[in-house]
Amino acid sequence: MLRMGIVGTGGIANAHANAAAAVDGVELVAVADVDADAATAFASTHGVPAWYGGIEELTAAEQLDIVSVCHLGKRPRGRHLRAGRIRPGPGDSVRKAHQPERG
Numbered sequence: 001m002l003r004m005g006i007v008g009t010g011g012i013a014n015a016h017a018n019a020a021a022a023v024d025g026v027e028l029v030a031v032a033d034v035d036a037d038a039a040t041a042f043a044s045t046h047g048v049p050a051w052y053g054g055i056e057e058l059t060a061a062e063q064l065d066i067v068s069v070c071h072l073g074k075r076p077r078g079r080h081l082r083a084g085r086i087r088p089g090p091g092d093s094v095r096k097a098h099q100p101e102r103g
């Protein structure tokens with residue numbers, strides 16, 4: 001089972017959560033949002049067992065295979081990875097959620 005987390009629990013995060021629920025082998029285990037009310041409401045709606053105040057807390061507390069970043073960022077890729085101190089390894093795939101698969 002692949003463990004997924006979502007950062008930013010606004011409008012588009014619902015589509016990511018619904019997509020995760022529709023895929024066998026993926027479980028949405030935690031979410032994060034700077035707005036605690038948004039995080040708790042989203043967790044309740046989607047039956048997510050854990051929520052955190054930001055990507056740092058999320059990635060420190062949870063062993064995740066997928067992190068879906070669903071909040072505004074000027075340069076999302078680098079900025080979000082730096083924010084979470086995420087260091088992708090050689091086998092990890094990092095790309096924008098809406099970027100189509102190539103090849």
Ligand SMILES: NC(=O)c1ccc[n+]([C@@H]2O[C@H](COP(=O)([O-])OP(=O)(O)OC[C@H]3O[C@@H](n4cnc5c(N)ncnc54)[C@H](O)[C@@H]3O)[C@@H](O)[C@H]2O)c1
Pocket residue numbers: 007008009010011012013032033034035038053054055070071072073097098
């Ligand atoms: N790919 C697509 O099809 C698609 C569609 C819609 C929106 N988007 C993009 O997704 C992003 C989010 O859009 P939305 O409509 O869901 O926005 P939204 O304003 O509804 O939700 C954003 C959420 O992120 C939270 N947030 C903000 N900064 C945060 C941070 N540093 N850490 C954790 N949480 C944080 C906010 O509190 C809010 O709950 C935007 O960049 C938007 O352009 C993409």
